[in-house]
Amino acid sequence: xxxxxxxxxxxxxxxxxxxxxxxxxxxxxxxxxxxxxxxxxxxxxxxxxxxxxxxxxxxxxxxxxxxxxxxxxxxxxxxxxxxxxxxxxxxxxxxxxxxxxxxxxxxxxxxxxxxxxxxxxxxxxxxxxxxxxxxxxxxxxxxxxxxxxxxxxxxxxxxxxxxxxxxxxxxxxxxxxxxxxxxxxxxxxxxxxxxxxxxxxxxxxxxxxxxxxxxxxxxxxxxxxxxxxxxxxxxxxxxxxxxxxxxxxxxxxxxxxxxxxxxxxxxxxxxxxxxxxxxxxxxxxxxxxxxxxxxxxxxxxxxxxxxxxxxxxxxxxxxxxxxxxxxxxxxxxxxxxxxxxxxxxxxxxxxxxxxxxxxxxxxxxxxxxxxx
Amino acid sequence: xxxxxxxxxxxxxxxxxxxxxxxxxxxxxxxxxxxxxxxxxxxxxxxxxxxxxxxxxxxxxxxxxxxxxxxxxxxxxxxxxxxxxxxxxxxxxxxxxxxxxxxxxxxxxxxxxxxxxxxxxxxxxxxxxxxxxxxxxxxxxxxxxxxxxxxxxxxxxxxxxxxxxxxxxxxxxxxxxxxxxxxxxxxxxxxxxxxxxxxxxxxxxxxxxxxxxxxxxxxxxxxxxxxxxxxxxxxxxxxxxxxxxxxxxxxxxxxx
Numbered sequence: 001x002x003x004x005x006x007x008x009x010x011x012x013x014x015x016x017x018x019x020x021x022x023x024x025x026x027x028x029x030x031x032x033x034x035x036x037x038x039x040x041x042x043x044x045x046x047x048x049x050x051x052x053x054x055x056x057x058x059x060x061x062x063x064x065x066x067x068x069x070x071x072x073x074x075x076x077x078x079x080x081x082x083x084x085x086x087x088x089x090x091x092x093x094x095x096x097x098x099x100x101x102x103x104x105x106x107x108x109x110x111x112x113x114x115x116x117x118x119x120x121x122x123x124x125x126x127x128x129x130x131x132x133x134x135x136x137x138x139x140x141x142x143x144x145x146x147x148x149x150x151x152x153x154x155x156x157x158x159x160x161x162x163x164x165x166x167x168x169x170x171x172x173x174x175x176x177x178x179x180x181x182x183x184x185x186x187x188x189x190x191x192x193x194x195x196x197x198x199x200x201x202x203x204x205x206x207x208x209x210x211x212x213x214x215x216x217x218x219x220x221x222x223x224x225x226x227x228x229x230x231x232x233x234x235x236x237x238x239x240x241x242x243x244x245x246x247x248x249x250x251x252x253x254x255x256x257x258x259x260x261x262x263x264x265x266x267x268x269x270x271x272x273x274x275x276x277x278x279x280x281x282x283x284x285x286x287x288x289x290x291x292x293x294x295x296x297x298x299x300x301x302x303x304x305x306x307x308x309x310x311x312x313x314x315x316x317x318x319x320x321x322x323x324x325x326x327x328x329x330x331x332x333x334x335x336x337x338x339x340x341x342x343x344x345x346x347x348x349x350x351x352x353x354x355x356x357x358x359x360x361x362x363x364x365x366x367x368x369x370x371x372x
Numbered sequence: 373x374x375x376x377x378x379x380x381x382x383x384x385x386x387x388x389x390x391x392x393x394x395x396x397x398x399x400x401x402x403x404x405x406x407x408x409x410x411x412x413x414x415x416x417x418x419x420x421x422x423x424x425x426x427x428x429x430x431x432x433x434x435x436x437x438x439x440x441x442x443x444x445x446x447x448x449x450x451x452x453x454x455x456x457x458x459x460x461x462x463x464x465x466x467x468x469x470x471x472x473x474x475x476x477x478x479x480x481x482x483x484x485x486x487x488x489x490x491x492x493x494x495x496x497x498x499x500x501x502x503x504x505x506x507x508x509x510x511x512x513x514x515x516x517x518x519x520x521x522x523x524x525x526x527x528x529x530x531x532x533x534x535x536x537x538x539x540x541x542x543x544x545x546x547x548x549x550x551x552x553x554x555x556x557x558x559x560x561x562x563x564x565x566x567x568x569x570x571x572x573x574x575x576x577x578x579x580x581x582x583x584x585x586x587x588x589x590x591x592x593x594x595x596x597x598x599x600x601x602x603x604x605x606x607x608x609x610x611x612x613x614x615x616x617x618x619x620x621x622x623x624x625x626x627x628x
Contacts, residue, residue: 012479203463
């Protein structure tokens, strides 16, 4: 009799499992549809970025002075539509506007020490940053106009500015897309694997496989292989759409894509391990989602998927810094945008932490996984 | 069936304990080549446990079980290559078609098969491109039996193959099982249906609470009982209601 080929048996499981995944609506939705939707939404939000200061001009304010004219042509200042004084005050107290401006023309009467104009600026404690920006802009305008008026006055220092263009402009999509790849791997790895293995076990599909000569490990490997292939196809589609439609930065082109796919695989393997744990621990199908969420929800929120972890308060930072997805997202962004290789110390550290996580997860998975 | 045939399965003093519970209390029997051997008994008698031990799906506590001379303890992979197994209420990847599932099993057994011919054998050729989840109960059972034949096994184990099927489907499945036996395969089935054991099995072992309390051909068992002076309380009719139903509705494969 011909020698039994475990590998061939494993591949036939992979093929069947792959077909099963592609026909499962939830797999396609979580791996592909959700990440793409997030990318599209955040991608379009990102296009309109910029700092604006909303300013209301009080009725009766002098608008013929050079300062007002300079403010009008400044792209940062956004004069809001004329409102009544009461409406303006209400807006300021409610935090809907950043400042109220009132420029009064003074009756100088030949007094050289009284400024011709007084600029009254009212801000709120909610608009401190914007208020400061407005103050700076106004002071800048005044000092320029002073210097123009008084040409012979010596000055302590003069300011010369130049502006460089960055090699690569960091767009919102550059932040969002790696996060979404991580999210796709996370949900597919944990939820997908948990449901699949729970069902294979409870519907006795696994038991039927045991009656064939295939070894148990090859069954698991076959399933994992099919999920890996499916997710890699999904990741390639996500990267492709991100690059083609939103200008996602791929510094080294195909090499970068390959690096991102390798990182995706590392992440997916870790998350599949978590899925194995859930499939073994869950007592019935309805406990799978809450159990899986224990693994996915903290990472979804705290790993820098949608906004940087620096946005979180200090006491939350340590939690952010132990989650594996945090390091996956970080490595992905460095590889994609900065073109770092895997040997770069920061990326290397990310990968090592991911490997450490992998060891821990699979140690638990081997102990909790149930075959029947 | 009067001449002695070679023994293909040998079970001696088989014991299976689940903790304190003794599911199988030391049973011994032999299965001859090319017969339909039945384990008959109520649920919980230990039939499925004994079957699963023979199928190498469960470890025994003690005793010897030899399948075609191979030990269930040491030669599991060799045994798996020569047996076909139909589990009670097992599933398959539900969204795959029957052809795709046959592909899967041909890979698992490392064999090349003529898929349409296999589906023909069980009357499912029209459902080749249907998904498994779209099949009726009877069709699912037929497909299960189909997968047991993929590796041209020497022995086929069927666990309660007609449970939940209507009379037509049961009769047709019996014919299929007889065909399998007539092709040279040995069949071991468990059942709790008396009529199935009587109609289908060449020999029957009656199992109760982990023990075999009788083992013989159905006719011999009945003869022995009658010889003790047993008399049926009601007069035996020449036909029963099931015959009426089958006569009225015909015996073809029925799409449920």
